[in-house]
Amino acid sequence: MKLLAALVSATFLTIASLPAMAQAPNTLRVGLQEDPDVLDPHKARTFVGRIVFMGLCDRLLDITPDLKLVPRLATEWSFSPDGLTLTMKLRSDAKFHDGEPFNAEAAKANLERARTLPDSLRKSELASVDSVEAVDATTLVLKLKRPDATLLAQLTDRAGMMLAPKSLSGDVGAKPICSGPYKFVERVQNDRIVLEKFKEHWEAANYQFDRVLYRSIPDTTVRLANLRAGELDMLERLAPTDVPGARGDKSLKIASTSNLGYQGITINTSNGEAASQPMGKDKRVRQALSLAIDRKVLSQVVFEGLYEPMIQPFNPGNPYLSADFPVPARDVAKAKALLKAAGAEKVSAELFVTNNPVDAQLGQVIQAMAQEAGIDIQIKSSEFASQLRDQQQGKFQMSRIGWSGRIDPDGNIHQFVTTKGNQNDGRYSNPEVDKLLDQARTAYDVAERKKLYDAAQAILQDELPIVYLYNQTVFFALRSSIDGFVINPDGMIRLAGLKKK
């Protein structure tokens, strides 16, 4: 009986103390749309993984909301006059989570790993780098094979993230040791990633939360329900359809910005047999399609009018956006005339969409609009993995697909429309476009580069290998008690300055 009483009271005490234990003090709980992939910046590929890396791993540079480069681990940088040498000054007060100091040798080891590891996904981002030298503890020199205007932007992301040199030979993804403001605690796949404040970080005073808990909740309704129930402090990628509801909830606030990427329809112009049809062969048919689509209505019907209509691969507010190409008004008569000029009153084409409700609706709205101009669209839907493969193998006429975007304009255009581009699935090819876009890669001056992009766009807007539709506005929802969130078009969550009221 005594034993029983002891057991009961022990159990009672344990249970009573649990709520206190369960509520770790000062934790920021973030809802993510997906579960990140491997937590090794050199092998990682998901958008959502980059969000977690923001807290975990410091980068050489960072960007501001208006896409200006700012110092992080590198304090200053300059190119040699011939553009072939990049010299960077590094911080001397940064440390890795294992206590080792950060220096030029460590940076060199990281860049070398990113460049040479057989399954590194950062190779193409650092392709222009010929060699890396650590001149002294705080001076890093990158020798380039060719001038590369995109390189600095790459160093603001995973290619510029620094792992502890001693950890490089181990299983990095299982327990990443970086130099960021938060260190890795644990990960339960498909569920959570927990980070804990790194008190020795050079900027530790700017980070108010002791812990950050990332939870992956793919269903947008459920993610929002968790935020409203107080289980989360903030979430990324709120669905446009949930925005009005969330705006009406006083316990929440919404933050939004334009996304760096684009959303559009990739057209197969010369990849295999599927390209041999009017949509692929004749630019006038593509122009007719573009004119038949009312991008404003599209946004209103599918996205509550919250997405900005666009016809360029750059986001609103981007310095490379050209004023020469405003979004055209819908013009069915002109579209019909173009079809007639192309030798047909009626044209039919297949459009691939991913099998989710939003894409299905998008496809149907486009189908209805195109129909009025005489373009008969058949919608084919499959899940993303199949769509991607068919698209790459040229088994498509048109494919509705988007791109998450890059800071540097090159990342949003070059690989999609140049002849040898990795993602040029429609195999569009125009030597003039190739020349202009290759040249733009080597120009360090913004004004000079913009001229080159404008010239390339003038051709692309006429030939339309990609019909751009809209810019995907990024929405974050936060509990109103969370302050200091600085939104950025890269869609990342920067933890500096975030605090709970």
Add this chain to the structure above:
Amino acid sequence: MLTLIGRRVLIAIPTLFLVSLFVFALQRALPGDPFLVIAGEERDPEVIARLREIYRMDDPIVVQFFAWLGQVVQGDFGRSLRTGEPVLGLILQKLPVTIQLATASILVAVAIGVPAGIIAARNKGTALDYSASALALSGLSIPNFWLGIMLILLVSVELKLLPASGYEPIFTNPIGAIERLIMPAFVLGGGLAAFLMRHTRAAMLEVLQSDYVRTARAKGLDEDAVVNRHALRNALIPIITLSTLLFGELLAGAVLTEQVFTIPGFGKLIIDAVFNRDYGVVQGVVLCTAIGFILMNLLADLLYILVNPRLRDGQ
């Protein structure tokens, strides 16, 4: 008893082999290239080629299958294509989660389904019987996904009574675990309760009409004694078997429920794995599920023998 177990284990080996072969072939027949997804947005051809090499994707499928089988026999289930984590580790991480959910759901199902079935059978043809049947029918017809979201919106968002989702291990945080289990167990167990209710009712009705029950009644036993002491025991035999086999149903149902309540269990693991074409994980999960089914069948048989003494002599 031991012979029965031994015989079952022997039959299990070819079954598992066939299941693995079937799933292996089926997966490869699916459209879509995992490496296109895995290689990331940039889709560097060099990286894709390298990944294909690492995962031996260019070997003939038969070679791939036997290479995999050879590994599995040695206890190595390979690595996840997506995260690089060992598949066995992932499975061992998710298994307790789903077992916890499944156990709670079975408890809910039995606690509601069996008494409701008995009550319905004892009151056959009355309003009570009809309303129990109507309730059971709605329990079977309401989709898990919808019920789950409705419950979250009502209980968590509006009333703020229970956490909306997530998982806590029962041994480290019992209160948190139970709070988080109530809604998913109700959603998942509710459908099964309806199923159990209908079967209990049918079994009870059959037993209540049998000769020995009639004899018991004729001896002048009161109805409660007839039902509880004589009829129930026999009626429960098929129900026990059924409950064990329901674990299989639960695994299938858990896929959606885990998705709604973001419980990091087996169901979520397999959904993500299928969508990402994460071959190793799908294969590992299917194999473990097949082993689970075989074990549950065995357990059902053993329980059957334990409850029904007449079968013991036959062994």
